[in-house]
Amino acid sequence: MKIKEDIIILGSGGHAKVIIEIIEAFGKYNIIGITDISLFKDQTYRGYPVLGDDSVLRDYIKKGVKNVGIGIGGFKNNNNRKKFFDKAKKLGFQVPILIHPNSIISKSATLGEGCVIFSGVNINTDVKIGVNNIIATGAIIDHETLIGDHVLISAGVTIGGNVIIEDEVLCALGSNIISGVSIKRKIVVGAGAVVVKDLVKKGTYIGTPAREMKLI
Structure with missing residues (x-):
């Protein structure tokens, strides 16, 4: 059986819920947790652990986690989504x-x-x-x-x-x-x-x- 790649979800809004369900249906990635400033570490979100805010991402890329999914949408503009995409890429993550x-x-x-x-x-x-x-x-x-x-x-x-x-x-x-x-x-x-x-x-x-x- 092919081993799934680990992925972290950035954000916890409605769009993040959709992203999680797509990943679960997609079957290629293993969600290891969520980052969000509005949630407390060691909580769970949609059954997955909250890892902390985005400051923890540097630690996880050092541990070999390569992928993030951006659980941030926008009904007025795409500014936040672009900001998080650019940040993830600057840290060295892939955004599948x-x-x-x-x-x-x-x-x-x-x-x-x-x-x-x-x-x-x-x-x-x-x-x-x-x-x-x-x-x-x-x-x-x-x-x-x-x-x-x-x-x-x-x-x-x-x-x-x-x-x-x-x-x-x-x-x-x-x-x-x-x-x-x-x-x-x-x-x-x-x-x-x-x-x-x-x-x-x-x-x-x-x-x-x-x-x-x-x-x-």
Whole structure:
């Protein structure tokens, strides 16, 4: 029997719960514990020991633990997730790709380090996805779409073919991106919005068709 590699989960929120279940279903990794500033050492979380806060990571990499899973999401932006990914890499950890077995991913698609693919996701032909992205429950990404780094594609999002989504974009619940458009860095596409043309100015876009939300 193949020995499972050890992994530590960073964070203890709702996203961490999903990550834990994906790892349990994935079957490749052995979760040795959780790090989080809001939990006390020697507690348990979802049946796994709390190791302490992130300061313990240096000790564990010295002990030969090579992998971390980032249990930190973000419904407004991806800043915290990016921060923890960069910290883990600087310490020398690997951040493995985690794919729920109930997802469908084309054999020609490519995923970057640290991507997490939830249940029910469908990723089509020649899609290219950068590092540290979340592709949440039931999202659909069609052929030849390019997605940058530290992007959150929320549950129920539909992205057409030949779309370009740059770094740190957030596509909120149920939004739709038609084929052939591009979305520039750090733009937020609001829940249920329909993007029918390129979005180039940083901001939050809502409605059908998607328009920049103006502050009152």
